[in-house]
Amino acid sequence: MHMKIKSMILLAALLGATGAAQAEESVWTWLGSIWRQNEVNPVQNAAWQEECGSCHFAYQPGLLPTQSWEKLLDAKALEDHFGENAELDADTLKEVRDFALENAADKSWYKRARKIAKATENGEAPLRITEVRYIKRKHHEIPEKMIKGNKDVKSLSYCDACHTQAKKGVFDEDTVRIPNYPDWED
Amino acid sequence: MKNMTAMFLALGLLAAPVAFATPASDSLLAQYKSEGAGKADAAKAKSDWTREVMVEGEKMSCATCHGTDFSKPGKHHKTGKVIEPMSMKVNAERYTDVKKIEKWFKRNCKDAWGRECTAQEKADFLTFLLAQ
Numbered sequence: 422m423h424m425k426i427k428s429m430i431l432l433a434a435l436l437g438a439t440g441a442a443q444a445e446e447s448v449w450t451w452l453g454s455i456w457r458q459n460e461v462n463p464v465q466n467a468a469w470q471e472e473c474g475s476c477h478f479a480y481q482p483g484l485l486p487t488q489s490w491e492k493l494l495d496a497k498a499l500e501d502h503f504g505e506n507a508e509l510d511a512d513t514l515k516e517v518r519d520f521a522l523e524n525a526a527d528k529s530w531y532k533r534a535r536k537i538a539k540a541t542e543n544g545e546a547p548l549r550i551t552e553v554r555y556i557k558r559k560h561h562e563i564p565e566k567m568i569k570g571n572k573d574v575k576s577l578s579y580c581d582a583c584h585t586q587a588k589k590g591v592f593d594e595d596t597v598r599i600p601n602y603p604d605w606e607d
Numbered sequence: 608m609k610n611m612t613a614m615f616l617a618l619g620l621l622a623a624p625v626a627f628a629t630p631a632s633d634s635l636l637a638q639y640k641s642e643g644a645g646k647a648d649a650a651k652a653k654s655d656w657t658r659e660v661m662v663e664g665e666k667m668s669c670a671t672c673h674g675t676d677f678s679k680p681g682k683h684h685k686t687g688k689v690i691e692p693m694s695m696k697v698n699a700e701r702y703t704d705v706k707k708i709e710k711w712f713k714r715n716c717k718d719a720w721g722r723e724c725t726a727q728e729k730a731d732f733l734t735f736l737l738a739q
Contacts, residue, residue: 477686504663505685506714510706575687 461537462529463590466520468513476507478580480550481590482524483534488546490521503549533592551577563599573600627695627737631705635733642726652735655728660720667719669732677739694739702737 461483473479482490492498494517499507509517522528527538540555547553560568560577568574574582581587586596599605636647657675659666665684672690673681678697681690692698702708712732716724724732 476683476688500717506717508710508714508717510710579687 460531460592461533461590462524462531464520464524466516468516469520472509472513472517476505477578478587480580482521483526483529483531483590484537484550484556485525485553486527486538486541486546487522487525489541489548490518490525492546493548494518494521531590549578567599567602567605571599571601629695629702629737631708632702632733632737635705635708636730639726639730639733644726644730647730647734649731649735649738652728652731655731656735662719662721669715669719671719672715677736693736695737696739702733708733 461481464482469482470479485493493502494514496508496511496514499509499514525538526534526541529535529538536555537553540553541547550556556577568577580592583597583599584592585598586593597605656669659668661667667684671684673693677694678692680692682688683690691700693701695701712724712729716722716728
């Protein structure tokens with residue numbers, strides 16, 4: 422009986438906290454979310470894998486909000502994709518774009534995608550995943566020498582240099598191995 | 608008579624240039640011809656491969672990313688992404704997909720030379736690369 426009351430109080434407290442903490446992401450919003458699922462939606466699409474993945478890590482659509490993908494995956498914009506020509510024919514572009522828009526951060530219930538959606542809901546939509554506030558904050562404790570100064574990493578853009586499960590949409594700390602820094606722990 | 612036929616056949620085989628081709632490369636070479644390309648010039652492609660052009664302040668050529676040893680993988684100059692070898696002998700997937708060949712010709716000519724390649728240039732490159 423005691424146990425039951427205790428858990429009911431705890432549940433009530435959690436639900437209450439959810440409402441109050443809605444505006445800011447916190448451990449309470451995370452705990453209170455009934456859609457709490459781990460990580461980024463690990464969706465797969467053959468065209469996405471081929472077209473994006475042949476030049477760089479095939480970043481999951483859940484890593485940026487809809488507005489960002491709309492800007493990036495545009496026929497004109499792809500002619501100068503961060504300095505490279507990444508033109509696609511109309512059919513392929515449509516497939517890749519639809520896939521991104523359907524699975525963008527703000528359309529996903531996955532934990533990390535939700536956080537990215539929250540971090541980008543105000544202001545200009547970022548073009549770079551590394552400019553998302555949440556992503557920046559998650560990495561700012563890691564010294565420069567381990568990323569930029571690390572010949573096997575070079576930049577935050579190479580997710581899978583350290584995130585060993587990045588391809589599966591898993592970016593959890595426990596899966597991080599920084600090349601040349603085997604003893605690193607958060 | 609039979610011997611003669613066999614001899615002619617053998618001579619014919621010997622005389623045929625050793626060349627690799629795929630259904631995709633055949634159809635593309637025919638397409639380039641219909642777009643005005645003349646006889647493909649592999650020697651021109653060979654020298655064009657390393658011809659450097661200034662594009663947005665950077666000296667670029669095909670070899671910048673693909674290298675000059677076609678049996679070895681290349682590396683993208685910016686992203687560092689490994690580019691599979693260009694030689695069909697070590698990379699059987701090369702030159703088997705018309706759309707893919709055209710897509711990369713379009714992008715890479717613009718990236719390396721700042722413009723699209725002509726049908727003649729593409730015929731030259733494709734012929735040259737098929738023989739590597």
